[in-house]
Amino acid sequence: xxxxxxxxxxxxxxxxxxxxxxxxxxxxxxxxxxxxxxxxxxxxxxxxxxxxxxxxxxxxxxxxxxxxxxxxxxxxxxxxxxxxxxxxxxxxxxxxxxxxxxxxxxxxxxxxxxxxxxxxxxxxxxxxxxxxxxxxxxxxxxxxxxxxxxxxxxxxxxxxxxxxxxxxxxxxxxxxxxxxxxxxxxxxxxxxxxxxxxxxxxxxxxxxxxxxx
Amino acid sequence: xxxxxxxxxxxxxxxxxxxxxxxxxxxxxxxxxxxxxxxxxxxxxxxxxxxxxxxxxxxxxxxxxxxxxxxxxxxxxxxxxxxxxxxxxxxxxxxxxxxxxxxxxxxxxxxxxxxxxxxxxxxxxxxxxxxxxxxxxxxxxxxxxxxxxxxxxxxxxxxxxxxxxxxxxxxxxxxxxxxxxxxxxxxxxxxxx
Numbered sequence: 142x143x144x145x146x147x148x149x150x151x152x153x154x155x156x157x158x159x160x161x162x163x164x165x166x167x168x169x170x171x172x173x174x175x176x177x178x179x180x181x182x183x184x185x186x187x188x189x190x191x192x193x194x195x196x197x198x199x200x201x202x203x204x205x206x207x208x209x210x211x212x213x214x215x216x217x218x219x220x221x222x223x224x225x226x227x228x229x230x231x232x233x234x235x236x237x238x239x240x241x242x243x244x245x246x247x248x249x250x251x252x253x254x255x256x257x258x259x260x261x262x263x264x265x266x267x268x269x270x271x272x273x274x275x276x277x278x279x280x281x282x283x284x285x286x287x288x289x290x291x292x293x294x295x296x297x298x299x300x301x302x303x304x305x306x307x308x309x310x311x312x313x314x315x316x317x318x319x320x321x322x323x324x325x326x327x328x329x330x331x332x333x334x335x336x337x338x339x340x341x342x343x344x345x346x347x348x349x350x351x352x353x354x
Numbered sequence: 355x356x357x358x359x360x361x362x363x364x365x366x367x368x369x370x371x372x373x374x375x376x377x378x379x380x381x382x383x384x385x386x387x388x389x390x391x392x393x394x395x396x397x398x399x400x401x402x403x404x405x406x407x408x409x410x411x412x413x414x415x416x417x418x419x420x421x422x423x424x425x426x427x428x429x430x431x432x433x434x435x436x437x438x439x440x441x442x443x444x445x446x447x448x449x450x451x452x453x454x455x456x457x458x459x460x461x462x463x464x465x466x467x468x469x470x471x472x473x474x475x476x477x478x479x480x481x482x483x484x485x486x487x488x489x490x491x492x493x494x495x496x497x498x499x500x501x502x503x504x505x506x507x508x509x510x511x512x513x514x515x516x517x518x519x520x521x522x523x524x525x526x527x528x529x530x531x532x533x534x535x536x537x538x539x540x541x542x543x544x545x546x547x
Contacts, residue, residue, distance in 0.1 A: 174485040200374075208371045219378040223385050230392035233400070241481060295485055311521050314485040 145270045152274025158251045159282025160330055165251035169283050170319040172242055176299050179287035181239055182246075183280025185224060187273065190252050192220045194272035197260040204261075213256045214247075221246045251279055289322050290314055400478070405441060405448045408465030408474035412443035431543045436535045446473065449539060453532035456524040457481035460490070464499075464536035470544070475499040475533055480525075487525030495519055496529070505537035 158164050168186075173179050196216050197204070204212045225243045228236040246252065255275050260268040291297055294314030296304030312318050405415050419428030419440040428440060439450035446467035452459045461479040466472055475496045482488050489495060498516055499507070508514025509526050518526035 172484070174483075178484060203370065204374065205367050205370050208367050211371055212374045215374055215378050219382055222382055226385050226389040226393070229396065230389035233396045291485075315483075315521070 145266060148267050148270040149274040152271060152276075152278045153281070154278065156275075157278040157282060158254075158275050159279045159286075160327060162254075163327070164254050165249045165279055168242065168245045168249050169279075169286065170316070170323065171245070173283050173287040173319055173322075174290055174294065174314040176284060176287040176291050178238060178242070179283045180280065181235065182242055183276070183283050185239065185243065186246050186249055186252070187276025187280055189217065189220045189224060189246050190255060190276040191269065191272035193217045193252055193256055194260040194268040195265060196220075197256045198263060198265045198268035201261050209257075209261060210253075213253055213261075217252050217256070218247050251275060286319070286323055286326060289326075290318055293322075294318055404463045404476050404478055405443075405465070408463045408476055409443065409446055409448050409467065410473065411445035411467065412448065412465070413445075415441040415443045415448065418442045428543075431539065435539065436532060437539045440539070447540060447544065449536040450478075451532040451536050453528045453535065455480060455482055455528040456487050456522070457483065460525070460528055460532065462529060462532050464533055466536065466540045466544070468544075469503070470537075470540060471501060471503045472499050472533065472537070475529070477529070482522065482525045486519065487522040489519045489522065490525050490529055495526075499533055505534050505541055507534055507537075 152158065154161075156162060159169055165186075168182065172182050193213075193216055197213060200212070200216075221243060224246075225236075225240070228240070228243065255271060259271045259275075263271070288298065290313045291299075292303065293310050294312070296302060296306065296309040313322060402415075405412060417423075417426065417439065419426050419432045419437075421429070421432060421438045423429075432438065432440065436451050436453050437449050438452050441448045441450075446465065448463055448465045451462050451464060453462070454460075458481045460477060460482070462475060462477045464472065465474045477491045477496065480488065480490065482490065495517075506514075507516055507530050509516045509518040509523065509530055511518060511523060512527070514530070516526065516530050
């Protein structure tokens, strides 16, 4: 149970797939111009990731090592297709705004990455934790990026207008804005991490000096 | 089996991969069988609602031309144009037009009444950029065409009166040209059907 919680939290922050590992960039940069779309996309990818992690973990003894990648792709693509068909049939409104992006989940390398580096080597329980943690971690990353881009670029927050129309900088919802904003997020996070590590190192050094004295 | 050398290892890998593929295909087939009906129903409903929106006075629509159905008499009138489908009703015509946008063809509907007044324009399917060209699906943009009765529309940048979407001139031009194409079909063939 402690392992379950630790795996879950690791995906959310410490090893956050978007901000720390920088994987799944293609859909992350493309979709993050609107916070609501990003959140829905993130949750959809989480659902697919969870399903594929469960199945790959269950089948890890059945799938031979040499052909594991084709098997992973078949499983992931099947789940994405199932999600898309069900959305088209039963949730047409959601399909309207996201339909275009759902096939992109197949190429979201975070799903293949988690299958390869986690689900294929761990039991179902931990794979569920990893699926939820990594999926939600990626969702947090893309939604954070989208909130900033949408706010500066379109002056809205989850489609609610907050800035007057003259105060926006269109560049931020254009493709270059994705790179600029994401670069800044990573810079801030690494800066804070740097400060934390420096403090820790200083503390250790002080303790060593104390010991020596 | 595992002791019989290399040839059987390859066979074993193939069988495993084959089983995964077959099971996945069977599941997808089942899901498709469940969802095919509702999906067809959704797309029919969407089309019907679209027609009612762009031509509010229309009812009992009859398809007179459709590029995907060879048997229709009106098909020669849409050959070589971006008009893909024409539905006629007592009040006027609804045309489905596919002009080329920024991210591929834009599927849109234009309703023109019997007096040649544009009653409504709607974007059905598109792949324009979110936050930019995708704004063509918002009333603020598409209602500008309502009540116009001309086939020579243009965006302001090109000397016309249509206010383009900020940052999406290509999309705005595409939609405008789609409206123009629909209108020119109406001018040439409107009385004949």
